[in-house]
Amino acid sequence: MKILYLEDHDFFANQVKRAINLLIPESSVTHCRTYDEASKQASISNYDISIVDFILTNGKTGIQFVENHKSNLGRIIFLTGCIDDPTINAISHYSSISKLESFKTRFKDFLNGTVVKIHE
Amino acid sequence: MNNFYTFLFLEVLFVLPLIIFDFILFLCVMVTFILWKIYIVTKIKKTYLEEQIQNNIDSYKKLEKIELSSKMGVNNELINIISGVNHEVSPWLGSINNIIECLDEEFSGNYLKRFDKQQLTEYIMQNLDDIKKASEQSINILSSISFGIKKFRNYSIFYANIYETLKTWLYLVIYSQSFKGIIDSTNIHLEKETLDFHVQHSQMLLSQILINLIKNTIEHNKQLEPHQIRIHIWGDANNKKIIYQDNGIGIPDNIKKEVCLGNYSSKDLISENTGGIGMASIVSYCNKMGASLEEIGEYGKGVMFVITFEKNLSDSSKVTKSPVGQGSGGYYNLEATSIHKLK
Numbered sequence: 001m002k003i004l005y006l007e008d009h010d011f012f013a014n015q016v017k018r019a020i021n022l023l024i025p026e027s028s029v030t031h032c033r034t035y036d037e038a039s040k041q042a043s044i045s046n047y048d049i050s051i052v053d054f055i056l057t058n059g060k061t062g063i064q065f066v067e068n069h070k071s072n073l074g075r076i077i078f079l080t081g082c083i084d085d086p087t088i089n090a091i092s093h094y095s096s097i098s099k100l101e102s103f104k105t106r107f108k109d110f111l112n113g114t115v116v117k118i119h120e
Numbered sequence: 121m122n123n124f125y126t127f128l129f130l131e132v133l134f135v136l137p138l139i140i141f142d143f144i145l146f147l148c149v150m151v152t153f154i155l156w157k158i159y160i161v162t163k164i165k166k167t168y169l170e171e172q173i174q175n176n177i178d179s180y181k182k183l184e185k186i187e188l189s190s191k192m193g194v195n196n197e198l199i200n201i202i203s204g205v206n207h208e209v210s211p212w213l214g215s216i217n218n219i220i221e222c223l224d225e226e227f228s229g230n231y232l233k234r235f236d237k238q239q240l241t242e243y244i245m246q247n248l249d250d251i252k253k254a255s256e257q258s259i260n261i262l263s264s265i266s267f268g269i270k271k272f273r274n275y276s277i278f279y280a281n282i283y284e285t286l287k288t289w290l291y292l293v294i295y296s297q298s299f300k301g302i303i304d305s306t307n308i309h310l311e312k313e314t315l316d317f318h319v320q321h322s323q324m325l326l327s328q329i330l331i332n333l334i335k336n337t338i339e340h341n342k343q344l345e346p347h348q349i350r351i352h353i354w355g356d357a358n359n360k361k362i363i364y365q366d367n368g369i370g371i372p373d374n375i376k377k378e379v380c381l382g383n384y385s386s387k388d389l390i391s392e393n394t395g396g397i398g399m400a401s402i403v404s405y406c407n408k409m410g411a412s413l414e415e416i417g418e419y420g421k422g423v424m425f426v427i428t429f430e431k432n433l434s435d436s437s438k439v440t441k442s443p444v445g446q447g448s449g450g451y452y453n454l455e456a457t458s459i460h461k462l463k
Contacts (some may be wrong), residue, residue: 011254012215015222019221020220031452043397046329057425098210099210099214100214101217102221103217103218104225
């Protein structure tokens with residue numbers, strides 16, 4: 001399984017990759033730290049799952065990335081530290097997990113086909 | 121041969137229009153799909169951006185109403201800190217959660233079997249270090265927020281810039297629960313005629329004075345919405361004053377003295393809701409800061425409280441006219457046009 005992971009916070013990303021490795025040992029995770037890096041990867045390869053941070057550097061957002069590369073990203077899930085109303089509304093059409101929640105548990109639900117949304 | 125051409129002619133006559141029709145249909149479907157995609161993307165972006173823009177507009181409208189716009193250097197640092205806290209601290213806190221969960225699974229799932237004793241110890245220590253690092257980062261972020269809040273809630277007495285203090289507290293006051301739903305109808309003007317002056321005061325006490333004065337203005341002048349409040353800072357080498365004015369009813373001459381001593385309860389006046397201790401609190405706070413309180417407004421034209429910072433308490437029974445502004449009798453006139461607006 002090919003997973004694209006867009007996240008600029010390295011420390012947090014390491015833990016997420018660790019959790020993914022435990023859940024899906026056979027997966028390969030492509031970790032991108034910036035919008036441009038992820039765009040490049042998405043344009044050259046198709047992914048089964050894409051985990052996208054909402055707030056990116058340089059004023060870009062994960063939603064912009066997703067809308068521009070949707071066809072190559074497979075199943076999409078947002079991972080965000082923002083739980084304000086505009087953010088939740090913007091990603092309401094997608095699965096989402098808050099960074100404060102248990103990533104492993106919620107991602108497991110997502111893999112099983114459940115639609116996961118940020119808990120209020 | 122004729123049959124061939126006849127057949128060909130019939131083919132062109134019947135099949136070609138079908139092909140053209142199919143092609144046009146395909147184009148319509150593609151265009152519709154592209155337009156739908158553009159619509160969805162635009163709708164999401166518009167919804168998200170519009171709400172963000174509207175939130176910002178609402179915030180600035182509130183600031184405009186009290187004439188404290190960001191151009192005048194209102195301290196938005198605290199607001200930015202609070203709004204950004206979730207985004208900054210959640211990756212660190214979330215990491216702690218994830219580390220513990222992963223460790224739990226690694227132990228229970230025998231993922232660590234391949235390690236010998238020393239390697240296992242090192243691995244656990246590494247995880248504990250990561251937890252420690254994430255905790256420290258979370259604490260640093262939360263501490264900076266509490267420091268930002270503490271900066272504006274300092275109980276100790278210190279030398280500080282009066283104008284900056286009032287500016288900051290006014291900004292916070294409008295978001296306080298006390299004024300929820302009320303502050304929109306109140307216009308507060310904060311002005312200074314001199315360069316900023318420093319004086320020993322307590323931010324907390326000064327803010328309480330301000331809150332109580334504003335509450336009194338609103339409670340005693342409900343029929344006069346929108347309220348107009350002017351807070352003027354004036355000072356020279358010998359005198360440093362904060363002047364609070366409103367466009368309300370004012371205080372009758374016969375009770376001014378008692379009001380400024382904190383001996384008068386407003387329960388006998390118009391409002392039923394006041395606890396009557398607001399003025400007593402204001403007087404008490406002024407005393408604690410070594411400041412004197414006078415009321416020199418004209419009854420029927422609003423209150424005019426003068427807080428004077430002196431080494432010794434002034435005799436509050438001595439009513440002095442304020443040297444500032446223009447207007448009859450030396451009173452500060454709300455209609456005066458020579459107000460030096462803040463840049």
